[in-house]
Amino acid sequence: MANNSFIVIVGCGRVGSHLANKLSGEGNSLVVIDINESTFDNLTAEFSGFRLIGDATQVGLLREAKLQRADTLIATTHDDNVNLMVAQVARNMFKTPLVMARVFDPRREQVYKRLGIRTICPTSVAASLFLDILEGEAVRREEPTA
Amino acid sequence: MRVIIVGGGKALYFLGRNFASKGYEAAIVNKDPGECRRLARDLSVEIICGDGSDEHVLEQAGARRADAVLAITPRDQDNLVICQLASLQFGVPRTVALANDPDNVEVFEALGVSAFSTTNIVGSLIEQHAALEEITNLLPVGEGRVNVTEIVLSSDAPVVDRPLKDIRLPENTLVAVVIRGGDPLVPRGDSVLRGGDTVVLITLPENHGAALKALTGEGR
Numbered sequence: 001m002a003n004n005s006f007i008v009i010v011g012c013g014r015v016g017s018h019l020a021n022k023l024s025g026e027g028n029s030l031v032v033i034d035i036n037e038s039t040f041d042n043l044t045a046e047f048s049g050f051r052l053i054g055d056a057t058q059v060g061l062l063r064e065a066k067l068q069r070a071d072t073l074i075a076t077t078h079d080d081n082v083n084l085m086v087a088q089v090a091r092n093m094f095k096t097p098l099v100m101a102r103v104f105d106p107r108r109e110q111v112y113k114r115l116g117i118r119t120i121c122p123t124s125v126a127a128s129l130f131l132d133i134l135e136g137e138a139v140r141r142e143e144p145t146a
Numbered sequence: 147m148r149v150i151i152v153g154g155g156k157a158l159y160f161l162g163r164n165f166a167s168k169g170y171e172a173a174i175v176n177k178d179p180g181e182c183r184r185l186a187r188d189l190s191v192e193i194i195c196g197d198g199s200d201e202h203v204l205e206q207a208g209a210r211r212a213d214a215v216l217a218i219t220p221r222d223q224d225n226l227v228i229c230q231l232a233s234l235q236f237g238v239p240r241t242v243a244l245a246n247d248p249d250n251v252e253v254f255e256a257l258g259v260s261a262f263s264t265t266n267i268v269g270s271l272i273e274q275h276a277a278l279e280e281i282t283n284l285l286p287v288g289e290g291r292v293n294v295t296e297i298v299l300s301s302d303a304p305v306v307d308r309p310l311k312d313i314r315l316p317e318n319t320l321v322a323v324v325i326r327g328g329d330p331l332v333p334r335g336d337s338v339l340r341g342g343d344t345v346v347l348i349t350l351p352e353n354h355g356a357a358l359k360a361l362t363g364e365g366r
Binding site for chain 2: 057058059079080081082084085088089092093105107108111114116128
């Protein structure tokens with residue numbers, strides 16, 4: 001990925017702030033939105049972007065974040081429905097080229113994949129990683145006898 | 147008709163009561179166990195306690211055979227997802243979302259969900275009915291492209307005691323009927339308007355304000 005993208009991140013919790021610190025440190029332009037000002041404490045010295053306090057489900061705030069000029073939007077709040085709404089608004093109204101949303105509920109994830117939203121489901125990802133390890137262990141135990 | 151209403155508060159209670167009394171098969175989805183218990187006690191409709199934006203809860207509420215889903219929670223993001231799940235996953239033919247933020251009416255429509263805003267509705271009702279005391283009735287016809295307005299002329303209105311043909315009204319304005327002392331009359335160019343007359347005015351929305359101003363002399 002080129003390091004001169006304009007990226008808007010919604011939600012500045014653990015995942016959002018981690019992404020924001022890293023992507024800003026790599027030279028991208030960042031705007032981070034969170035409804036709760038104290039979450040901006042998660043941003044480190046690496047971060048040199050803009051902080052915006054407010055509710056990202058209000059279109060006015062996304063306009064203030066200059067989403068119309070952004071290359072990428074990442075919705076990482078802990079609320080699936082906020083992420084899904086913001087992602088759809090970005091994709092359909094602001095025509096943001098790359099839109100990603102965190103969605104905890106695997107069933108909801110399936111529906112929105114069909115609507116063209118790139119979703120990451122931490123629940124499914126964690127479960128499949130656990131399964132990979134389990135299967136790896138099973139193979140290892142079988143090897144000596146095989 | 148089977149209607150699922152997702153939300154809470156007084157609006158939900160009265161909607162549920164209203165639908166039940168009309169003989170609709172209504173189901174209510176609400177997150178709060180305490181409110182669910184009260185609703186179950188006061189209403190004779192099915193109550194499902196859970197998150198309406200969860201597919202399983204919608205299914206439990208009978209979304210597969212529902213004719214309409216109405217999402218009126220205080221959170222716009224929930225209302226959007228509820229309606230989208232109902233229509234995408236269960237093929238519910240009619241879904242309507244409350245937009246608490248009036249700007250979200252446009253957003254929801256752009257995302258394919260029918261929406262309404264109580265702020266907009268109440269706001270326009272107030273503008274239509276309360277801005278001028280003389281305006282006693284206003285009815286949009288032709289899908290809102292035509293206004294029919296009833297105005298009581300005060301005796302100091304600029305148009306009284308003058309024949310209609312001498313009164314300059316904006317384009318696309320018609321004084322259709324004058325009601326004087328309870329008797330309706332269809333005015334002609336030489337008819338003279340009087341104080342106390344009730345005038346039924348037909349206008350297009352773009353010159354509605356100008357027409358009212360011409361008749362009453364008051365700015366809108």
